[in-house]
Amino acid sequence: MTDSSDWGRFGAQAGFSAERVTGAADGYSHTDEPYTRFQYDPQDPLMAQYRGLDYAEFAAVRTDHPLIQQVIGTWRERLAQPFAGVTSDGRIIEGLYDAPDPDVEDAAPTAAMVAAADALDALLSEDERERLHYGLDADEWRCWSNPEFLVYRVGLRLEEQTPEQIEGILAVIRASLSPVGYDRLVTTMRLNAYLGSLVELPQALGEYSYQFSVYGNPSLDEPWGWQIFGHHIAVNVLVAGRHEVIAPVFLGAEPNEMPGNDAVAFKDRQRTALELAHSFTPAQRAKAVVYASMRDPGMPEGRLHPLDERHLAGAFQDNAVIPYEGVRLAELDERQRALVMAIAADQLALLPDGPLRVKLREIREHLDDTWFCWIGEIGDDGRTPFYFRIQSPVYLAEFDHHAGVWLANETPEVFHTHTTLRYPNGNDYGKALVARWRAAR
Numbered sequence: 339m340t341d342s343s344d345w346g347r348f349g350a351q352a353g354f355s356a357e358r359v360t361g362a363a364d365g366y367s368h369t370d371e372p373y374t375r376f377q378y379d380p381q382d383p384l385m386a387q388y389r390g391l392d393y394a395e396f397a398a399v400r401t402d403h404p405l406i407q408q409v410i411g412t413w414r415e416r417l418a419q420p421f422a423g424v425t426s427d428g429r430i431i432e433g434l435y436d437a438p439d440p441d442v443e444d445a446a447p448t449a450a451m452v453a454a455a456d457a458l459d460a461l462l463s464e465d466e467r468e469r470l471h472y473g474l475d476a477d478e479w480r481c482w483s484n485p486e487f488l489v490y491r492v493g494l495r496l497e498e499q500t501p502e503q504i505e506g507i508l509a510v511i512r513a514s515l516s517p518v519g520y521d522r523l524v525t526t527m528r529l530n531a532y533l534g535s536l537v538e539l540p541q542a543l544g545e546y547s548y549q550f551s552v553y554g555n556p557s558l559d560e561p562w563g564w565q566i567f568g569h570h571i572a573v574n575v576l577v578a579g580r581h582e583v584i585a586p587v588f589l590g591a592e593p594n595e596m597p598g599n600d601a602v603a604f605k606d607r608q609r610t611a612l613e614l615a616h617s618f619t620p621a622q623r624a625k626a627v628v629y630a631s632m633r634d635p636g637m638p639e640g641r642l643h644p645l646d647e648r649h650l651a652g653a654f655q656d657n658a659v660i661p662y663e664g665v666r667l668a669e670l671d672e673r674q675r676a677l678v679m680a681i682a683a684d685q686l687a688l689l690p691d692g693p694l695r696v697k698l699r700e701i702r703e704h705l706d707d708t709w710f711c712w713i714g715e716i717g718d719d720g721r722t723p724f725y726f727r728i729q730s731p732v733y734l735a736e737f738d739h740h741a742g743v744w745l746a747n748e749t750p751e752v753f754h755t756h757t758t759l760r761y762p763n764g765n766d767y768g769k770a771l772v773a774r775w776r777a778a779r
Contacts, residue, residue, distance in 0.1 A: 370721050373593035373753040376745040380538040388539055393488065393495075396542040400487040409645060410489055413654040417480055422657045423764035424734060431731050431763045435770040437700065439580050444692035446582035448558055450513040455556035455564075458506035462494075466503075470494050474554035474561060479574065479767055482549075482567035483653040484588045484756075485645065486542055486744075493551025493565070497544055507550050510564060514575050514582075519688030522603075523566075523573065526589055529603065530569050532596040537744050543569060561772045570756075572653070573688070576768030578775050582693040583768035584686070587759035588652055592744055594755050604755050607684045607737060611726050614677040615716045618665075623716075625665040632714040632723055632739070632750050647750070648713055648725040649736045651758040656766060662729055664711025675705060678728060685735050685759055697733075704730045714739075714750075723750035734760040 369375070378385055388396050401410065423430055440446075459467055470493055472478050481490035496504050512520045527545045534543030547568050553576075554562030563576030563583075570590035576583045594603040618626055629637055632648070646652050650660050667675055682701055686694055701708070707730055714724035723739030736758040739750040747754070764770040 368721060368723055368749065368751055369747070370719075373595075373745055373747075373751070376742055376747045376751075377536055378744070378746055385537050385539065388542060391541065393497075393542055393547060396539075397487040397489075401489070405644075413483070413489065416654045416657065417477065419657055421480065421764075421767075421769060423766060423769065424651060424655065424658050424660060424760045424762040426660060426662050426729070426731075426762070428659045434732050434763050435761075435765050436774060437696075440692065440696050442580075444696050445580035446577045446693050447513055447690055448577045448579065448582075451510065451577060452556045452558060454506075454510040454513040455552060458503070458510055461500075461503050461506045466494060466499075470550070470552055472551055472553050474772065476553060478551065479553050479563075479565060480654075480656055482565060482572040482574070482586075482588075484567070484570055484572055484590065486547075486569040488549070488568075491549065492567075493549045496546035496548050496550060499546075504546060507566075510552075511566065511573075514564070514577075514690075515688050516690045516694070519690075522589070522688065523571065525599070525601070526571055526591060526603065528599075529591045529594065529596055530571075533592060533744055543744070561768060561775055563768060574767055576771065578768065578771050581696075581768075581771055582689065583761060583765060583771055584689055584693075585759055585761040585766050585768075586651070586656075587685075587688065588757070590740075590754075590756040592740070592742070592754040594753055604737070604757060607681055607757075608752070608755075609720070610677055610680050610684065611724075611737065612716070612718075612720070614674060614681070614710070615712055615724075615726075616718070617674055617677070622665050622669065625669075626710055627712045627716070628663050629713045630715070632725065634713070647738055647740050647756070649738045649756055649758050650727075651734055651736055651760045652756070660729065660734065662709040663727070664709050666706070667708040667710065668706040670710075678705075678708065678710060681728060682733065682735065685757065701730065701733045704732055707731060708733070721752055723752050729762070731763055732761060732765075734758075734762050 388399065391399060462470065478492045481492050483489050496507060511523065530543055530547065531545035534540040548566050548571060549568060550566045552564045556562050559579050561576060561578035565574045572586060572588040574586055591603040650658060667678060683698060686697055689697060709729050712724060712726045715722050725738040728735045738756045739752050740754040740756055741748055741750050742754060760766055
């Protein structure tokens with residue numbers, strides 16, 4: 339494990355703050371100032387070193403440091419392990435995803451997805467089709483990451499495609515998601531481009547700086563899916579007949595707002611989480627708040643990570659063991675449980691209406707075995723950064739405010755947000771659903 343002093347030296351050279359892994363006994367102060375207060379001068383040496391590089395050259399420079407190479411080495415070791423799934427104790431709970439096929443009104447939009455995928459193929463050359471398509475069980479599906487530097491080149495890079503091909507890729511995504519979900523995804527892509535304009539690095543931080551790939555053969559009956567990933571985005575979708583799985587998902591933003599768009603990314607989820615936290619009785623709060631500070635000195639070594647900070651279910655964490663923490667929802671009242679479900683509904687809103695209803699029913703079935711934990715202060719001004727996690731046998735969601743990477747804030751602020759979503763106990767990438775489909779053949 340890398341100690342915090344090593345990460346501090348790295349931070350001085352590559353833009354990652356030592357504050358990410360350093361406890362603060364007296365806490366720290368967040369700001370009430372806007373993200374623009376922390377905007378780097380584009381001529382700052384930290385930014386200027388990347389000027390003029392294409393995305394591959396940028397990635398080579400960005401990762402040319404022993405400590406980032408150590409992180410990448412850890413990723414490769416995890417990727418080499420057979421997929422098992424996220425668990426709370428290292429043991430997979432079987433049978434969690436054996437529900438019957440959804441009713442027609444709750445079915446996945448499989449036909450529209452297949453039509454869009456076939457139309458995309460017709461726009462591609464033979465070489466492009468070969469680079470786009472992988473087998474259903476290909477390890478490439480697990481190669482996604484969310485930093486701005488590319489580690490694994492998987493599928494097609496949108497910005498290298500023609501406008502017609504980009505639209506074909508977006509059509510597959512649009513056919514798979516709800517209108518709200520599609521809007522969230524493309525807004526996140528535009529936020530990335532806005533960040534690129536702030537630091538004058540559009541070749542590394544652009545609207546189409548993302549990899550897209552397809553797994554399995556698009557079919558009305560057999561399992562298949564797609565993936566898009568890049569800076570602050572990783573979405574994995576699998577369908578099998580009427581079933582749809584959307585996990586893992588990583589969505590984030592730095593900053594989480596931009597001129598010309600009144601919406602602030604994740605604002606509703608943040609507000610609902612704060613409402614829940616403020617509703618806790620003293621006894622509930624004592625259980626739910628596992629660390630009172632975002633950089634609590636009581637955290638064990640390794641709990642704060644220089645890239646992931648507090649979140650545990652991000653890139654290359656397919657087999658992570660994440661123990662339950664906080665307060666169990668069986669101890670909460672109906673209004674509080676409804677707030678938890680509202681958070682889940684907001685995060686899962688990428689799903690079309692029918693699959694969303696199916697997943698929310700599944701989550702409700704395990705509500706008494708669901709846990710909620712919080713890290714940080716519980717502010718009342720909407721400017722106080724925090725982390726929370728909701729975790730059950732079939733659903734794991736995280737929300738974390740981060741320090742700056744492309745902005746200069748050295749401590750977490752509400753304008754840099756990371757969120758993760760997992761289907762624990764083996765159904766990320768729809769793996770449990772695929773295994774069930776194969777067993778039934």
